[in-house]
Amino acid sequence: MMIKFRVESLEFRGFCLAAVMLFSTLCFAQADFDAANTAYAEGRYDEAVLGYEALLAQAPSATVYYNLGNAYYKQGELAQAILNYERALRLEPNNKDAQYNLEFAKSRITDNIVEQDFFLSSWARAIRNSLREQTWIILSISLFVLALAGLLLFLLGRAPWLRKTAFHTAWITLLFCIIAGLNAGSLHRRDTLRNEAIITQGVVNAKSSPDRSGTDLFTIHEGTKVEIRETLGEWCNIRVGNNEGWIRLQNMERI
Amino acid sequence: MRYKFLVLLTFLGMALTGFADDVVFKAQAPKQVILGRPFQVTFTVNQRSRDLRAPEFTDFDVLSGPYTSTSSSTSFVNGKRTSVFEQTYTYMLMAQKVGTFTIAPATVRVNGEEVQSNGVRIQVLPEDEQPNSGSKGNQGNGRQNSGSTGSTNSSSAQDGASSENLFVRTIATKTHVHEQEALLVTYKLYFASVDVAQLTNNTKLPEFTGFLKQELEQGEIQTEMEHYNGRNYQTAVLYRTILYPQHSGEIKIEPAKFEAVLRVQTRSQSRSIFDDFFGTYTNVTKMITAPGVTVKVDALPSGKPAGFSGGVGKFTLTPSISQTDIQTNDAVTIKLDISGSGNMKLLKTPAIDWPEGFEPYDPKVTNNFSTTTSGVSGTKSIEYLAIARNAGDYTIPAVTFSYYDIEEQSYKTLTTPEYTIHVKRSAGDKGDTNGDGTNGVVVYNQKEDIKLLGTDIRYIETKGERIKVKSPDFIEYGSWTFWLCYLIPLVIAILLLIILRKQIKENADINRVRYKRANKVAQKRLKAAAAALKANDKNRFYEEIERAAWTYLSDRLSIPTADLNKENITTLLRQKGVSEERIKEMMDVLSTAEFARYAPATDHAMDDLYTATTNLINNLEKEKI
Numbered sequence: 001m002m003i004k005f006r007v008e009s010l011e012f013r014g015f016c017l018a019a020v021m022l023f024s025t026l027c028f029a030q031a032d033f034d035a036a037n038t039a040y041a042e043g044r045y046d047e048a049v050l051g052y053e054a055l056l057a058q059a060p061s062a063t064v065y066y067n068l069g070n071a072y073y074k075q076g077e078l079a080q081a082i083l084n085y086e087r088a089l090r091l092e093p094n095n096k097d098a099q100y101n102l103e104f105a106k107s108r109i110t111d112n113i114v115e116q117d118f119f120l121s122s123w124a125r126a127i128r129n130s131l132r133e134q135t136w137i138i139l140s141i142s143l144f145v146l147a148l149a150g151l152l153l154f155l156l157g158r159a160p161w162l163r164k165t166a167f168h169t170a171w172i173t174l175l176f177c178i179i180a181g182l183n184a185g186s187l188h189r190r191d192t193l194r195n196e197a198i199i200t201q202g203v204v205n206a207k208s209s210p211d212r213s214g215t216d217l218f219t220i221h222e223g224t225k226v227e228i229r230e231t232l233g234e235w236c237n238i239r240v241g242n243n244e245g246w247i248r249l250q251n252m253e254r255i
Numbered sequence: 256m257r258y259k260f261l262v263l264l265t266f267l268g269m270a271l272t273g274f275a276d277d278v279v280f281k282a283q284a285p286k287q288v289i290l291g292r293p294f295q296v297t298f299t300v301n302q303r304s305r306d307l308r309a310p311e312f313t314d315f316d317v318l319s320g321p322y323t324s325t326s327s328s329t330s331f332v333n334g335k336r337t338s339v340f341e342q343t344y345t346y347m348l349m350a351q352k353v354g355t356f357t358i359a360p361a362t363v364r365v366n367g368e369e370v371q372s373n374g375v376r377i378q379v380l381p382e383d384e385q386p387n388s389g390s391k392g393n394q395g396n397g398r399q400n401s402g403s404t405g406s407t408n409s410s411s412a413q414d415g416a417s418s419e420n421l422f423v424r425t426i427a428t429k430t431h432v433h434e435q436e437a438l439l440v441t442y443k444l445y446f447a448s449v450d451v452a453q454l455t456n457n458t459k460l461p462e463f464t465g466f467l468k469q470e471l472e473q474g475e476i477q478t479e480m481e482h483y484n485g486r487n488y489q490t491a492v493l494y495r496t497i498l499y500p501q502h503s504g505e506i507k508i509e510p511a512k513f514e515a516v517l518r519v520q521t522r523s524q525s526r527s528i529f530d531d532f533f534g535t536y537t538n539v540t541k542m543i544t545a546p547g548v549t550v551k552v553d554a555l556p557s558g559k560p561a562g563f564s565g566g567v568g569k570f571t572l573t574p575s576i577s578q579t580d581i582q583t584n585d586a587v588t589i590k591l592d593i594s595g596s597g598n599m600k601l602l603k604t605p606a607i608d609w610p611e612g613f614e615p616y617d618p619k620v621t622n623n624f625s626t627t628t629s630g631v632s633g634t635k636s637i638e639y640l641a642i643a644r645n646a647g648d649y650t651i652p653a654v655t656f657s658y659y660d661i662e663e664q665s666y667k668t669l670t671t672p673e674y675t676i677h678v679k680r681s682a683g684d685k686g687d688t689n690g691d692g693t694n695g696v697v698v699y700n701q702k703e704d705i706k707l708l709g710t711d712i713r714y715i716e717t718k719g720e721r722i723k724v725k726s727p728d729f730i731e732y733g734s735w736t737f738w739l740c741y742l743i744p745l746v747i748a749i750l751l752l753i754i755l756r757k758q759i760k761e762n763a764d765i766n767r768v769r770y771k772r773a774n775k776v777a778q779k780r781l782k783a784a785a786a787a788l789k790a791n792d793k794n795r796f797y798e799e800i801e802r803a804a805w806t807y808l809s810d811r812l813s814i815p816t817a818d819l820n821k822e823n824i825t826t827l828l829r830q831k832g833v834s835e836e837r838i839k840e841m842m843d844v845l846s847t848a849e850f851a852r853y854a855p856a857t858d859h860a861m862d863d864l865y866t867a868t869t870n871l872i873n874n875l876e877k878e879k880i
Contacts (some may be wrong), residue, residue, distance in 0.1 A: 022830055037715060037717050040715055063716045066715070066716055067716055070712055070713075070715045071715075072712070073712050074712075084404070095718065097713045100712075100713055101712040104710065104711075104712050105712070133728070133732060134729075134730065137730050137732060137737065138730070141730075141740045141741065141744075144741055144744060144745075148744050148745065148747075148748040149748075152747065152751060152752060152755075155752060155756075156752070156755050156759065181514055184732050185732060185733070187732075188732035188733065
């Protein structure tokens with residue numbers, strides 16, 4: 001009994017310590033955040049950018065990414081603005097302000113990329129991007145549990161109507177569970193491979209081969225989002241719209 | 256009284272006319288003289304005078320003078336007498352040294368009063384070095400390119416118009432300027448020892464491409480003496496223009512061509528003495544080419560302010576507003592006067608960002624420019640008129656006007672103050688105040704959609720509680736925790752299935768035993784009931800009968816006795832396909848047993864019930880429910 005009590009006390013102290021530490025970092029961050037916001041409000045956008053960058057170096061946050069994007073936008077750096085809005089949306093896919101400003105910034109870039117995907121796949125991507133990976137995982141597990149419960153009810157139930165309902169519930173929830181799981185996997189791959197990038201160079205010519213002497217295939221401009229398919233040294237095979245070509249990694253930044 | 260006043264006025268008028276005919280005492284001298292050559296200075300007075308007191312001619316030698324001469328003329332034109340009188344004092348002077356000198360005013364006494372003349376400035380030019388030296392005159396040095404006559408054909412020897420005697424210089428005040436900085440280009444004719452009768456209209460000026468051109472008014476051509484390249488020339492300005500370079504880089508001004516008519520003495524073959532004496536003159540036209548000039552133009556420095564619209568020079572901005580307290584449907588005028596010198600013609604009209612609720616009109620621009628040798632200067636007045644349509648307090652934002660200051664080599668920004676205009680609702684403008692509509696006037700309340708004035712990104716998130724840092728992933732995709740989250744429920748489900756299945760099976764077994772034993776148990780109860788009937792133990796009998804029925808049904812239908820009631824028995828029996836007749840019998844037995852326990856009953860009834868129950872159970876047994 002005595003031993004147990006001591007263990008609990010130790011855990012409690014550890015918890016307190018962690019809470020205090022978290023609180024202090026948050027306070028510190030809060031002051032910096034306010035300072036950067038003031039700089040932004042007074043039009044000192046370069047200072048605001050530095051402030052937000054410093055905050056992001058401590059911990060990634062959708063809000064700070066969003067504000068950083070704004071500060072870059074005000075300085076006319078569209079590519080950096082788009083990049084940071086995208087990053088904010090990675091953390092908070094339903095942040096309406098970030099969505100709006102991303103669309104706004106995108107409307108000002110040079111390239112007009114028309115995705116020529118089948119409409120279902122663009123829908124699927126939109127659905128996938130509407131939630132975070134963690135949310136999808138939790139959703140998938142919950143649906144799995146629900147499906148199992150339905151299956152048990154189907155196997156053990158006696159009333160015919162109950163068994164019928166349970167059976168249909170089970171297979172439908174199982175289907176959604178699999179979809180959620182696939183979405184989570186897709187997002188996980190996207191975030192670990194980081195195979196989407198924003199062009200940061202004003203004008204880039206995509207080459208036919210990973211080589212300076214390669215033929216210029218097409219030109220893309222600052223702010224355009226590309227998909228990295230393959231990396232070879234400093235060269236990346238990118239896909240944008242229906243075009244594929246090689247450009248150097250230094251001309252873009254991964255989201 | 257009025258008459259007197261008129262007379263007074265008449266006399267005053269006469270006195271004024273007499274005054275206008277006042278003494279004029281003028282000194283005249285050539286503007287330029289050559290060292291060592293005599294020249295005349297004259298003092299002219301238009302009334303009889305005496306006691307001329309000439310100034311000290313300190314820098315000049317007085318060769319002779321003063322000679323006094325008078326002249327008078329009287330003329331009648333249309334019965335009106337005009338008389339002109341002139342008295343002239345003439346001095347012959349000679350300059351002692353090169354430079355610019357002033358001859359101080361002289362005084363003279365007219366009708367007992369002392370009158371002063373004007374002073375005269377005289378420029379003394381050096382003597383010609385070596386007249387007609389030929390070899391050196393025509394070498395362009397520096398930017399002052401000397402001209403050259405286009406044609407050096409045989410006639411030039413004849414008419415004496417060599418390139419030293421007759422040429423046009425292209426004089427640019429600056430050859431290294433900023434973009435939009437004014438420079439003056441002058442074409443000046445130089446001639447000596449030739450007689451230029453006139454210039455024809457056959458002039459070919461360059462295009463001045465790359466410049467904005469602003470010509471200077473050219474009055475009558477006047478000749479002046481000028482010492483140039485060691486010689487004294489008669490000069491005449493042919494053409495002057497202010498140029499504003501429009502782009503940076505080196506801009507070339509192409510050569511210009513002028514045509515002059517020279518009077519040349521012809522020497523006939525006969526060489527008679529009369530020819531030599533009188534001389535005969537012929538007019539010879541001559542093309543003169545003025546050389547081109549290259550102007551180096553620097554681009555304006557970087558760091559252009561936001562309101563910069565290309566103005567270069569030096570400007571001031573004077574804003575004014577007509578009124579700040581108005582009623583709806585009144586006009587308000589803001590006037591901006593941009594004055595100064597520079598590329599005035601290229602100044603863009605700054606725009607006023609009228610607030611919503613004002614109906615602005617196109618600004619009215621009045622230009623009052625004059626072109627001088629230093630550039631275009633003047634005032635550009637811009638009047639902005641707007642009519643207030645809605646009541647309220649409005650702030651008209653400041654208008655900024657930026658320009659590049661040539662003298663200080665920096666950008667300057669001029670700003671007007673912000674004006675606050677208070678607009679009251681005018682009496683005639685009911686607006687939406689007429690809500691009750693009692694006066695029968697239909698007021699249409701004009702609805703407006705929200706007007707999008709501009710688009711911008713949304714503002715930053717400022718609330719601190721929103722800085723949520725990214726929570727760490729507690730289930731990482733693909734990790735063993737992730738799969739465990741699926742595996743654990745699955746295992747639990749399988750275990751549950753196994754356990755529940757087993758239990759169900761066990762239950763099923765118990766039910767089967769009870770089902771099989773149902774008849775036996777019922778018969779046992781019926782025997783007990785029969786015993787009770789014999790013993791005439793009424794309570795026990797009914798209890799046994801009831802129990803027999805309920806237990807039998809419970810075992811047969813696999814339902815716990817506690818869950819049984821008449822309703823679910825009926826439903827279950829129906830489901831098992833038992834006939835309505837049997838169900839009714841069953842219900843009768845149950846009700847009879849129930850009621851009889853608490854009511855007095857006859858032995859006969861007890862016998863009947865016993866038989867009925869036995870028959871019922873046997874029948875149900877037969878029907879194999």
